[in-house]
Amino acid sequence: MGKGDAVVVGGGLAGTLAAGALLGHVDTVTLVERDRYPDRPAFRKGVPQGRHLHVFLSGGRRALEELFPGLNGELEAAGAHRLEAPRDVITKGGNGWQRRFHEGRHATTSCTRALFDATVRARVLAEAEGSGTRVEVLQGTEAVGLLGGADRVTGVRVRARDAGRAERELPADLVIDASGRGSRAPKWLAELGAPAPREEVVDAGIGYCTQEFRPAEPLDMVMVIQPRPDCPRGAAWSPVEGGTWLLTLGGVRGHHPPTESSEVPGFVKSLGEPALYEHLLTCEPVSPPYGFRDTSNRRRHYDAPGGVPEGFLAVSDAACTFNPIYGQGMAVAALSGLALRRCLAEGACGPVSRPRRSAPWPGRATPPG
Ligand SMILES: Cc1cc2nc3c(=O)[nH]c(=O)nc-3n(C[C@H](O)[C@H](O)[C@H](O)COP(=O)(O)OP(=O)(O)OC[C@H]3O[C@@H](n4cnc5c(N)ncnc54)[C@H](O)[C@@H]3O)c2cc1C
Numbered sequence: 001m002g003k004g005d006a007v008v009v010g011g012g013l014a015g016t017l018a019a020g021a022l023l024g025h026v027d028t029v030t031l032v033e034r035d036r037y038p039d040r041p042a043f044r045k046g047v048p049q050g051r052h053l054h055v056f057l058s059g060g061r062r063a064l065e066e067l068f069p070g071l072n073g074e075l076e077a078a079g080a081h082r083l084e085a086p087r088d089v090i091t092k093g094g095n096g097w098q099r100r101f102h103e104g105r106h107a108t109t110s111c112t113r114a115l116f117d118a119t120v121r122a123r124v125l126a127e128a129e130g131s132g133t134r135v136e137v138l139q140g141t142e143a144v145g146l147l148g149g150a151d152r153v154t155g156v157r158v159r160a161r162d163a164g165r166a167e168r169e170l171p172a173d174l175v176i177d178a179s180g181r182g183s184r185a186p187k188w189l190a191e192l193g194a195p196a197p198r199e200e201v202v203d204a205g206i207g208y209c210t211q212e213f214r215p216a217e218p219l220d221m222v223m224v225i226q227p228r229p230d231c232p233r234g235a236a237w238s239p240v241e242g243g244t245w246l247l248t249l250g251g252v253r254g255h256h257p258p259t260e261s262s263e264v265p266g267f268v269k270s271l272g273e274p275a276l277y278e279h280l281l282t283c284e285p286v287s288p289p290y291g292f293r294d295t296s297n298r299r300r301h302y303d304a305p306g307g308v309p310e311g312f313l314a315v316s317d318a319a320c321t322f323n324p325i326y327g328q329g330m331a332v333a334a335l336s337g338l339a340l341r342r343c344l345a346e347g348a349c350g351p352v353s354r355p356r357r358s359a360p361w362p363g364r365a366t367p368p369g
Pocket residue numbers: 009010011012013014015032033034035045046047048049052053054055056057141142143144178179180181182208292294295315316317318322324326327328329330331332333
């Protein structure tokens with residue numbers, strides 16, 4: 001008997017890592033991605049948050065290393081910065097600046113989101129060779145619905161973006177939704193007669209803005225200024241590849257940061273931290289400031305008993321989107337990939353191709369982890 005076929009909807013970070021986790025456990029993985037990937041690491045529309053600072057936390061680094069040994073090193077070789085907190089990252093909270101010392105346990109990665117995703121994608125596709133799993137990437141292809149019924153999902157309906165409205169069907173034993181914060185899977189499941197998951201939203205009303213700078217003389221530390229009751233505004237200043245740094249500003253309702261370049265220094269000055277403000281004045285802006293406002297926490301309760309048909313799984317932002325101030329969504333994507341691979345390795349799901357009566361993880365639609 002074959003091992004089965006999987007379709008992953010969304011070729012962002014979570015989808016790529018889910019495809020990587022499936023290697024060796026299924027016969028084929030079809031990765032369906034709405035965008036066309038750029039030739040070199042670059043911003044793309046399908047990941048609109050990709051212009052903002054994306055720091056990869058230590059739990060994510062550990063999960064990534066377990067999934068693909070050496071990948072953190074490949075990121076650093078490509079220009080990402082390995083930062084140890086609190087030695088290289090100083091944080092100002094309600095009680096002032098945290099002490100700076102070498103603790104040695106919590107390394108983080110700082111680079112552009114574009115570099116991160118491109119490096120992970122290249123590694124996963126390289127690992128596919130000789131893995132026993134054939135991986136096909138359908139770029140410029142949008143998933144528009146699911147196949148199957150209320151009890152079992154049996155594939156995905158897709159449409160090439162440059163082929164008018166013509167649709168085709170991709171049958172699959174397992175469909176993984178990794179289409180991110182804008183996932184339409186709840187609607188697609190409802191179309192099959194399955195219950196759409198209950199959605200829980202907690203919106204702190206935070207607005208973001210990010211601008212890229214080239215410092216004349218870079219600082220030897222990352223600065224994080226957290227919002228506090230008397231100043232519900234904050235900032236993070238962190239290096240990315242190529243000698244530039246990202247300034248990400250945030251503020252809750254009524255304190256949203258500006259998206260006009262000329263207003264950025266004034267916002268930074270209002271944080272009451274002269275060290276960052278004065279340093280910024282010596283740096284050359286190399287991008288306009290980009291805003292981002294859709295920052296709510298959103299959990300889709302696929303974990304409710306009987307919540308999803310068999311053969312369907314939602315991972316990462318498609319299942320649970322976090323307020324970006326936590327900086328943990330990418331780490332969750334890596335941990336989801338690891339949990340998926342562990343479940344497959346332990347046989348917790350059985351062969352993907354064998355119809356099962358119960359959900360792959362008892363009572364869950366998302367892998368534990
Ligand atoms: C402003 C901001 C800052 C953030 N900062 C951090 C941070 O510092 N650290 C951190 O860990 N996390 C951060 N995050 C969270 C992080 O961006 C997400 O958690 C992460 O991108 C989730 O990855 P994903 O693959 O699930 O979704 P995405 O990265 O959004 O990828 C989804 C993919 O699916 C594709 N797609 C969508 N619909 C379809 C369809 N119908 N058919 C085919 N393809 C489709 C898209 O084109 C895209 O490629 C931040 C988020 C925001 C908004």
